[in-house]
Amino acid sequence: MFTDVFFQPYMQRALITAVLVALACGVIGVFIVLRGLSFMGAGMAHSAFAGAVLGILIGVNPIAMGLAFAIAMALGVGYTSRKGKIGEDASIGILFSFMMALAVFFIKLLPGYNTQAYGYLFGDVLNTSWDSAIMIALMGILVVTLTFLFFKEFQAITFDEEMAIAIGLPVTAIFYLMLSLMSVTIVASMTTVGAILVFALITAPAAAAHQLTHRIDVMFVLSVGFAELSTIGGLLTVSVFTQLPPGPIIVFYTVTIFFISMFVSPKRRRLRSIGK
Numbered sequence: 204m205f206t207d208v209f210f211q212p213y214m215q216r217a218l219i220t221a222v223l224v225a226l227a228c229g230v231i232g233v234f235i236v237l238r239g240l241s242f243m244g245a246g247m248a249h250s251a252f253a254g255a256v257l258g259i260l261i262g263v264n265p266i267a268m269g270l271a272f273a274i275a276m277a278l279g280v281g282y283t284s285r286k287g288k289i290g291e292d293a294s295i296g297i298l299f300s301f302m303m304a305l306a307v308f309f310i311k312l313l314p315g316y317n318t319q320a321y322g323y324l325f326g327d328v329l330n331t332s333w334d335s336a337i338m339i340a341l342m343g344i345l346v347v348t349l350t351f352l353f354f355k356e357f358q359a360i361t362f363d364e365e366m367a368i369a370i371g372l373p374v375t376a377i378f379y380l381m382l383s384l385m386s387v388t389i390v391a392s393m394t395t396v397g398a399i400l401v402f403a404l405i406t407a408p409a410a411a412a413h414q415l416t417h418r419i420d421v422m423f424v425l426s427v428g429f430a431e432l433s434t435i436g437g438l439l440t441v442s443v444f445t446q447l448p449p450g451p452i453i454v455f456y457t458v459t460i461f462f463i464s465m466f467v468s469p470k471r472r473r474l475r476s477i478g479k
Contacts, residue, residue, distance in 0.1 A: 214438070216336045217328045217449070221434040223343035225396045225404070227388045229427030230350050230408030233419065234381060238361045243280060243382070244402030246299035247389045250276035250399035253306035254322040260309055265323065266338055270390045276302060277382035282376075326397030326450025329441070335394060342391040346384050357381055358419065395434065396450035404430065407457035411464035429464075433457040 235241060236352055254272025258265035285296040313320060322330065330337075350357065356377045359367040367374050385405075392401045412425035437453030 210240045216331045220331050220336045220339050223340050224392045225430035225434040227343040227346040228405045229430035230347050231388045232405045233426050234357050238411040241406045242404050246295045247273045247276050248398045248401045250302040251390045253302045256309040256320050273386035277386045324398050328395045328449050342387050346388050357399040400454045403454045407461045414464040414468035429460050
């Protein structure tokens with residue numbers, strides 16, 4: 204029976220990793236969507252990939268090195284957009300290109316075809332080790348804990364940054380914290396769906412939830428639910444059709460849920476009624 208596969212250690216590690224990654228993605232994804240930082244996710248993902256490849260090249264933990272690069276990207280975007288007086292999209296575009304160039308350069312320095320490096324690019328959750336699973340679990344718990352500890356502050360700078368400044372909140376520090384948590388989530392997710400697809404797992408569930416509600420608490424619940432449904436559904440599909448790669452299947456589910464949510468969205472129906 205196909206359910207027997209869930210008693211295999213590799214699938215148990217994959218499920219633990221995927222469930223915790225989905226939880227972190229669903230939580231931080233709400234603020235990413237509401238603040239309009241989706242493109243930032245793409246830049247951080249490629250930065251994390253460059254760091255992971257460098258880690259493989261020099262013999263340092265790839266997840267730790269990927270996290271360092273992603274946080275450097277986040278802080279670099281925050282600094283250049285605020286101090287350099289240019290838009291976040293321009294900052295992301297510049298640093299995105301630089302990090303991608305570094306990733307290509309590091310890959311060329313690797314001897315032959317390195318399966319570990321391409322696992323971080325396309326996702327390889329079925330080959331996650333227990334050490335990596337524990338590290339990813341800790342990263343996911345950190346993201347969820349800090350997001351809820353600083354929930355009011357994140358909400359303030361997301362919906363009304365000028366008011367947040369007026370009441371004395373350290374807006375810049377809070378923004379950097381949000382970007383850092385986003386970096387941690389992306390690095391954790393990279394092992395599940397890969398650097399190419401990671402921002403879909405972070406943004407699509409939250410965007411789907413945003414289609415269905417105006418309440419942020421409901422949006423959190425729906426976003427986490429959609430992310431969990433996608434990852435578990437993806438692994439269930441892979442357990443039946445063993446030749447399918449898990450990363451793209453998980454993303455397929457997230458995007459499908461988004462389009463379904465968009466078509467049944469009460470917001471969309473309300474706009475149609477206004478148009479009539």
